[in-house]
Amino acid sequence: MILIGTMNITRTRDRGDFHCPTCGGIREYLLKSRRPFLTLYFIPTVPIGGVEFFVRCSGCKSHWDPAILGVDGQAQKELQELAFGGEAFRSAVLVALASGPLDDNAVETLIRISPRLLPEPVSREELGGLCSSAEQNRITAANYVRSVCPGWSVDQRQYALQAMFVAATASGELDQAKLSLLTSLQRSLELTDEEFQTAIESAIEWDVDAAS
Numbered sequence: 001m002i003l004i005g006t007m008n009i010t011r012t013r014d015r016g017d018f019h020c021p022t023c024g025g026i027r028e029y030l031l032k033s034r035r036p037f038l039t040l041y042f043i044p045t046v047p048i049g050g051v052e053f054f055v056r057c058s059g060c061k062s063h064w065d066p067a068i069l070g071v072d073g074q075a076q077k078e079l080q081e082l083a084f085g086g087e088a089f090r091s092a093v094l095v096a097l098a099s100g101p102l103d104d105n106a107v108e109t110l111i112r113i114s115p116r117l118l119p120e121p122v123s124r125e126e127l128g129g130l131c132s133s134a135e136q137n138r139i140t141a142a143n144y145v146r147s148v149c150p151g152w153s154v155d156q157r158q159y160a161l162q163a164m165f166v167a168a169t170a171s172g173e174l175d176q177a178k179l180s181l182l183t184s185l186q187r188s189l190e191l192t193d194e195e196f197q198t199a200i201e202s203a204i205e206w207d208v209d210a211a212s
């Protein structure tokens, strides 16, 4: 019997002080994100829904909409971009892992492109952690991208594809297996051939930037 279920994965994205209506005073809050995942034998595998943000009062543990922080449209957009960057980076890592464990070139390339997607460059340890969790949970690039990309804009899809292309070519030639993976990602991302081509051409500039 295969045990399939769902669970919410919750992460702390930010913290600070706010006025909690329940406590009636200034309290510490945690801004958290929550995302439902499909589990196999109680291990979360792929996300099955979008990211939701909420605020939790550290005093009374009440949950609030992020709007309570006076989070405006701009801040919401930044939160979405933060979530996108993390997802796009993870997608690139999964593409690199598709052809087996990462070699030195792949590790260096992923660390080098990480500041384009993450607030801070990823460390070797963090990258190693991402890889082993992907391997343990048997998460594939195709499944992961299919599940997260509905929350991405067309520009973000193209940008993410650039990162995935750079990751695919990090340890050498683009062989047939990687090419068919990229083609299936194009379908998941619902990009036209022209958008796909543009993204690949822009990806080549990522390396030029690094060399200069």
Ligand SMILES: [Zn+2]
Pocket: 020, 021, 022, 023, 024, 027, 057, 058, 059, 060, 061, 062
């Ligand atoms: Zn409270």
